[in-house]
Structure formats: structure tokens, C-alpha cells
Amino acid sequence: MSLTQAVFILLGGMAVLGALGMVTLRNLFHSALAMILALFSIAGIYVLLEAEFLAVVQVLVYVGAIAMLILFGIMLTRDIVGRASAVRNRQWPLALAVSAGLLAVLAVALVRAAWPLATYAPAQGGVADLGLALMGPYALPFEVASVLLLVAMVGALIIAREARE
Amino acid sequence: MVPADFLPILVLIIVAVGMSAIAIALSALLGPHKSTPTKLMPYESGMVPVGDARLRFSIRFFVVAILFILFDVEAIFFYPWAVYFRRLGLFALIQIVVFVGILFVGYFYAWRKGALEWE
Numbered sequence: 001m002s003l004t005q006a007v008f009i010l011l012g013g014m015a016v017l018g019a020l021g022m023v024t025l026r027n028l029f030h031s032a033l034a035m036i037l038a039l040f041s042i043a044g045i046y047v048l049l050e051a052e053f054l055a056v057v058q059v060l061v062y063v064g065a066i067a068m069l070i071l072f073g074i075m076l077t078r079d080i081v082g083r084a085s086a087v088r089n090r091q092w093p094l095a096l097a098v099s100a101g102l103l104a105v106l107a108v109a110l111v112r113a114a115w116p117l118a119t120y121a122p123a124q125g126g127v128a129d130l131g132l133a134l135m136g137p138y139a140l141p142f143e144v145a146s147v148l149l150l151v152a153m154v155g156a157l158i159i160a161r162e163a164r165e
Numbered sequence: 166m167v168p169a170d171f172l173p174i175l176v177l178i179i180v181a182v183g184m185s186a187i188a189i190a191l192s193a194l195l196g197p198h199k200s201t202p203t204k205l206m207p208y209e210s211g212m213v214p215v216g217d218a219r220l221r222f223s224i225r226f227f228v229v230a231i232l233f234i235l236f237d238v239e240a241i242f243f244y245p246w247a248v249y250f251r252r253l254g255l256f257a258l259i260q261i262v263v264f265v266g267i268l269f270v271g272y273f274y275a276w277r278k279g280a281l282e283w284e
Contacts, residue, residue: 004168007175047171057241065234072230075222131245135257142260145242146267149235153271156231157280160224 008048015041026084028074036067053127228280239268 018038025031039062046055134142207214246253246261275281 007168044175048168050168052171053245060241061234061237065230065237069227069230069234072222072226076224076227077221127245127248131249131253131257134242134245135253135260139260142242143263143267146239146264149238150267150271153232153235153268154274156228157275157278160228160231160280161278 004048008045011041011044011048014038015045024087026087028085029071032067032070032074035070036063039063039067051126053130225283232275232280235268235271239265 015038018034018036018041021034022031022038025034039058043055043058043063046052046058242264243261246257250257
């Protein structure tokens, strides 16, 4: 077993452990911390796939910002920190069906997909290619992304304003 | 950069996790277990804690967090452009200015609505 395989098994195990902890822990705050472990392990898997830029974005945005926002969300909500929450509710059969269906679709797609190897090594973790693509053929989606950020900003401000009043 | 360049980070993570695990395990195994209510109190720099630590936070933190995420994502969009900006030329610069310009609308909206103030 090569070192890469060993590291992959370690990171994959950490990601699965974090994901399991997130759905099974009784304390919502602990669930959020387990989610951070899973997201961080996935950043490590991106490094193994030589997608360093994606790994850095994963740590900066998901671990640094999204996870923090979720922790804030938990702390902003009255009476849920430190209280054991139910792991199951009435919707569990439906959730099981949806999850099993998603797993089946993904498994079929994974088995059937051809996995071609890249014919060239992306420079600087693919950042240069990403820059060329964003400024060239994907210029419009790039600008639309900023409109999306604008909508999110205005929406958050309006919701926070209503919550304060 | 190849994955091997990240090996020191992996070693650091393993050492950090290992050391804290050993420290917690050893103190749990070897330390005396004579707890009194005073010993179990949260440590707040020698002060007697006042009230419950799990109080509800102000919604203003949420606004700050959302604004942080949005400008975080904005900064990440700059990065692929900044790495290559000499080769990307004037058209790319105009694109970035438009991108920032749209976000500035939101920034001024937040400013005018007083979201940046902490009264």
C-alpha cells in the first residue's frame, strides 16, 4: 500500500466519521463540530487529487465561513444549545427512501462512468486554467455569480431586519 | 505543487491530534478524581461565573457573518484572475470591475441600512 493510499484511507475515514457524528450526535453544537471534521477531511482529499485551489477554497469558505455561520445560527437560536435534540423524527422513513435512492443513482453513475486520466498536468493546482476559463468562455456565469452574491446580501439584511423588529 | 508538498501539514495534524489525545488520556488515567462543586465550576480567570454561558446571541452577529462569507467568496473569485492578470489583459480587468461594481451595490445597501453599525 502506497503512502497516498494510506493517507486517502485516513482522510476518507475521518470524513465518514465526521459525517456519521454529524447525524448521530445528540447535541446540535457537537454535530456542527463533527461536520467541520468532515469538511476538513474532504479538503485533504482535494489535495490528494492535486486540486490545491479547491482545497484552499474548501478550508476558507466551508470550514472557515459556512461552518462558522452554522455555529452562529445555533447560538442565535433560543434554547437549542446544550439541549439534547432528537436524532429521529416522523420523517425518517421518507429520508431513508430518499437517501437510498440517491445512493443507488450515485452508485450506478460511479460504476458506469469512464474515468479518463488528464492528458496534461494543470499548472498551479488549476488556478491558471480556472482564471482563463472564468475570463473567457465563462465570463457571463462569472458576472451572474456576483449578482447571486448581491441577492444573498440583500436577502440576509432584510431577514435580519425583520428578526430585530 | 504536488500532494507530497502537503506532507508537513499532515504530519503536523497527526502530531497535534496525538499530543492532545495523549495529554487528555494520561490526565484521565493518572490524575486524582476528587471533584467538588467549586472545582467543576467553569474557569473564568478567577471570577465566579455569572449566569448561564449558553445565552442567545444577537442577530447582528448573523449579519456580520453573512457579509463576511459574501466578501470571502468575492475575494476567492479574485484569486484566479490575480494569479494571471498580466496575461488576461484589459477585458478581464473590465470584467473584474463589473463584478466588484455589482457587489458594491450590495455594500452600499448594507451601509445605508446601517448593517455596518453596532449601536
